[in-house]
Amino acid sequence: MANVYFTVIRDLPLPADVVFGELIDWKGHANWVPLTRVQVLSGDGGQGTVFVATSGIGPLALPDRMRVDELDPEAMTVNITKVGPVLTGQVHLSVTSTSETTSRLEWVEDIRVPGVPQFLAKPVAAAARKGFQTSITRMATRLRAR
Numbered sequence: 001m002a003n004v005y006f007t008v009i010r011d012l013p014l015p016a017d018v019v020f021g022e023l024i025d026w027k028g029h030a031n032w033v034p035l036t037r038v039q040v041l042s043g044d045g046g047q048g049t050v051f052v053a054t055s056g057i058g059p060l061a062l063p064d065r066m067r068v069d070e071l072d073p074e075a076m077t078v079n080i081t082k083v084g085p086v087l088t089g090q091v092h093l094s095v096t097s098t099s100e101t102t103s104r105l106e107w108v109e110d111i112r113v114p115g116v117p118q119f120l121a122k123p124v125a126a127a128a129r130k131g132f133q134t135s136i137t138r139m140a141t142r143l144r145a146r
Contacts, residue, residue, distance in 0.1 A: 002116040004089075006125040008107045008132045012140050016103035020076040020095040022139055023105075026051045032139040034131075046071050050083075062086060088112045107132055 012019055022028060024045060030038045036055040043049025049068040054061050064087050070079040080091040089111030096104050109128065116124055 002113045002118050002121040002124060003110075004113050004116075004121050004125045004128065005110045006108075006129040006132075008105075008129055008136065010105045010133070010136050010140075011098065012103050012105055012136075013101065014103055014140060014143050015101055016076055016095045016097035018143055019103050019105055019139075020073070022143060023093055023095065024071060024073075024078060026053075029053060032142055033135045034138075041065075043068065066091070082111055086114065105136060107136070 026040055026045060026049065027038045030036050030053075033053070033055065035057060036053055038051055038053045041050045041052060043051075045068075047068055047070060050065070051068075052063050052065045054063045056062050065083050065085070067081050067083050068078065069081050070077070072078075076095040078091075078093040080093070082089045082091065089109065091111075092106075092108040094106045096106075098104050109132075113121075113124060
């Protein structure tokens with residue numbers, strides 16, 4: 001099992017509250033994360049919410065079950081636990097305002113990936129980082145178009 005850690009930090013031409021609102025719309029992730037659908041299993045979106053983001057096609061789809069452990073709208077931070085059965089670990093999301101019209105998004109994942117040997121952790125992290133960078137770009141493009 002590989003322990004995979006990566007961080008994506010992006011400066012966005014959008015107000016922080018707009019970015020944070022989009023991040024905590026769990027079902028809305030399906031609009032900007034390629035080949036992903038999201039189902040909220042329980043909760044109202046806040047602390048205690050459990051959801052599954054399934055990415056991929058057919059038998060290659062990976063269900064990623066998560067629980068929102070902390071959500072602080074004032075600090076614009078979220079801590080999520082990946083609860084398996086496939087991926088486990090922690091996710092931290094934070095948005096900070098850099099001006100009235102710009103913000104910085106930090107997305108940190110510290111996860112365990114079964115079936116992947118540890119020597120592949122760095123390439124897996126690099127691929128995941130690239131995927132999240134692409135997704136965040138898609139999110140920003142959608143938000144700017146509104």
